[in-house]
Amino acid sequence: MQQLKCDVLVIGAGLAGCWAAIRAREIAQKVILVDIAKVAKSGKSSFSGAGILCPQESDDLDMWQKEIVEKGQYFSDQDCVRAMLEEQPKRLDEMGQWGMKFEYDKNGKVFRHVGLNHVNTRIITVDSLEMMDALRKRMTGLGVTFLERVMVTDLLTSDGASPTQGYVVGATGFNIRSGETFAINAGATIIATGGTGFFGSMGEGIIQAYRAGAELTGMEFTRAFDEMGFNDRYIGVHLNTYQRLGMKLVNAAGERFMERYLPSLKERGRREDLGLAIVSEGMQGRAPIYMDLRHFDEESMNKLHTLPSISRVVASLEDEGIDFRNQLVKYVVTSGYLWSRAGGIRNNVYGETNLPGLFVAGEAGGYPTHGTYSVGGVNLASCCVGGYRAGEYAARFAGESGTKPLVSEQVKSMEARALQPLKAATGISPANLADEIATFISPARIAVFQDGSTIRKVLDRAEDWQAKAGQLKVEDYHGLVKANRLSSYVQGAEIVYNGHLEREETRSVNIRIDFPFTDNVNWLKWIVQWKDRSGKLAMKKVPVPLYRYPVKPKEYTKIPVNLHYSKPEGE
Amino acid sequence: MGIKSFDQNLCINGCRICIDDCPTDVFAPEPATGKAKAAYPEDCWECLLCEEECPGKAIKISLAAVRKLYYPF
Numbered sequence A: 001m002q003q004l005k006c007d008v009l010v011i012g013a014g015l016a017g018c019w020a021a022i023r024a025r026e027i028a029q030k031v032i033l034v035d036i037a038k039v040a041k042s043g044k045s046s047f048s049g050a051g052i053l054c055p056q057e058s059d060d061l062d063m064w065q066k067e068i069v070e071k072g073q074y075f076s077d078q079d080c081v082r083a084m085l086e087e088q089p090k091r092l093d094e095m096g097q098w099g100m101k102f103e104y105d106k107n108g109k110v111f112r113h114v115g116l117n118h119v120n121t122r123i124i125t126v127d128s129l130e131m132m133d134a135l136r137k138r139m140t141g142l143g144v145t146f147l148e149r150v151m152v153t154d155l156l157t158s159d160g161a162s163p164t165q166g167y168v169v170g171a172t173g174f175n176i177r178s179g180e181t182f183a184i185n186a187g188a189t190i191i192a193t194g195g196t197g198f199f200g201s202m203g204e205g206i207i208q209a210y211r212a213g214a215e216l217t218g219m220e221f222t223r224a225f226d227e228m229g230f231n232d233r234y235i236g237v238h239l240n241t242y243q244r245l246g247m248k249l250v251n252a253a254g255e256r257f258m259e260r261y262l263p264s265l266k267e268r269g270r271r272e273d274l275g276l277a278i279v280s281e282g283m284q285g286r287a288p289i290y291m292d293l294r295h296f297d298e299e300s301m302n303k304l305h306t307l308p309s310i311s312r313v314v315a316s317l318e319d320e321g322i323d324f325r326n327q328l329v330k331y332v333v334t335s336g337y338l339w340s341r342a343g344g345i346r347n348n349v350y351g352e353t354n355l356p357g358l359f360v361a362g363e364a365g366g367y368p369t370h371g372t373y374s375v376g377g378v379n380l381a382s383c384c385v386g387g388y389r390a391g392e393y394a395a396r397f398a399g400e401s402g403t404k405p406l407v408s409e410q411v412k413s414m415e416a417r418a419l420q421p422l423k424a425a426t427g428i429s430p431a432n433l434a435d436e437i438a439t440f441i442s443p444a445r446i447a448v449f450q451d452g453s454t455i456r457k458v459l460d461r462a463e464d465w466q467a468k469a470g471q472l473k474v475e476d477y478h479g480l481v482k483a484n485r486l487s488s489y490v491q492g493a494e495i496v497y498n499g500h501l502e503r504e505e506t507r508s509v510n511i512r513i514d515f516p517f518t519d520n521v522n523w524l525k526w527i528v529q530w531k532d533r534s535g536k537l538a539m540k541k542v543p544v545p546l547y548r549y550p551v552k553p554k555e556y557t558k559i560p561v562n563l564h565y566s567k568p569e570g571e
Numbered sequence B: 001m002g003i004k005s006f007d008q009n010l011c012i013n014g015c016r017i018c019i020d021d022c023p024t025d026v027f028a029p030e031p032a033t034g035k036a037k038a039a040y041p042e043d044c045w046e047c048l049l050c051e052e053e054c055p056g057k058a059i060k061i062s063l064a065a066v067r068k069l070y071y072p073f
């Protein structure tokens, strides 16, 4: 085992992690950035459509804040929203200095556009890989130490206990190719590992923090459906570009059904509302659903073939014989996989968690800026500002309290736990367990239209999955990644579904057919979950501190939600 | 489908770009030849990075998902 020491350890090298490492290194001497893949070619941000919120000094930020908070149903941490809006111009300037390119209008000003359904806010679109390259160069210049192809498996604590009563003092992990193990001792640790739902990531960073004693919040806003795809097998990324250009959805009868679900927005609605409508049509026997672009004029068709990111995807789909010009293209919703939305490690405007020495940035922290909904461009802006702030305060924390020593028994037992699936003589393969979980949670009655009884069914099974996750068997280090992810994922499932059960209302993707209303009388509350000293999942409800926030609801009422679904007779 | 085709004849000895860059660690070096091989094609997430970066044009990616998909109805 290799032992490393640093002031600040950053885990995860997407946009938030890179920003955190940069800011930390501007203050602290030794910063290690560890990533399971290659720095700046990893994480969601590197492959995103890269629409970034772009506020400027002349903008009315109060109006921007209002739009973000209202769309997030008042669940945002408004301190974080404000910091993001005020500080993002500086972050964009810096990325420009480091080589990220902006688009300019004919007056030489940065070209901003209005995101889908935005009113006050403006975004810019950049090339995501180019943006990440600029950050990588900056880090190399500053002397950030990269540790690539290393998976972190657990957080280390000053008292050797998980959950801890002390400090987080670093992390353990292994090289996913060579198997070499690491114990990294840090004055402060920043988790920037994202959520679930991309490149096989299963929210392991969030659950590692949970095991160490960190509080989580917003986990009930995780959905088990999404990733709409074409012709049953082509993943349909960049939905919002099709939406912006004016795509239509029709059902098997040729009806433009979104007019019934969202009379004013129609197909321009939120991704999850479209998904919900498609599933609802399917449940009523009106599938298949098609995306229709045949009415596109030359200009829109042209954009589809030239806009950055989506043009690559469209070319690739056409290569496979999909003909958007002349055909209806079958469009499906997939399910069975827990997609994080707005949940993660609870943190504040300093990126601090409840554990001393542990900080968080980006989606692993559930984006406190978002509330229940991500206004386009807020996620990446939140990564820039949140990353910078976590880097700053983690470095300052490490400067004040120094690096507390590791507990060697804990290092040893965590190493043994992480490597166990490789040592086991027999056991279950991660693919089989993942398949079992997905098969169980994918039907609409569980993945979408939940009620107390179906949530309890999942919770009953979750115990069994946890037991099975303890019996995984893999052949190599590549497989070991999956085993470690999956054992975090099953713990995550228990947390998510307990959150669903607790939240007795329908809000965002917390859909409860037994509580078909959004309850702004009793439920303007965050659910906070953590692992108590006996190892059990504990929960509390924390009222959103609207009393001190500038944006709040005009009135506090219960708002009915039409879910377009009724329970089958005799169920 | 993920990796639709991988033509090792077009792979440039010692290049390693796809091995270094793939976010899901699909590629590994072939010790005997110094070329790349698709060691874990089942883990491709169709990000298209390798296809775009490969100087030998050895890799063709299909956006058809290689992982198993599940449906609500």
Ligand code: SF4
Pocket (backbone or CB within 6 Å): B010, B011, B012, B013, B014, B015, B016, B017, B018, B019, B035, B036, B053, B054, B055, B056, B057, B058, B059
């Ligand atoms: S990127 Fe292309 S040329 Fe380079 S190692 Fe991979 S397959 Fe070979």
Ligand code: SF4
Pocket (backbone or CB within 6 Å): B002, B003, B021, B022, B023, B024, B025, B026, B043, B044, B045, B046, B047, B048, B049, B050, B051, B061
């Ligand atoms: S498309 Fe992306 S995930 Fe798939 S093999 Fe190439 S680089 Fe890896």
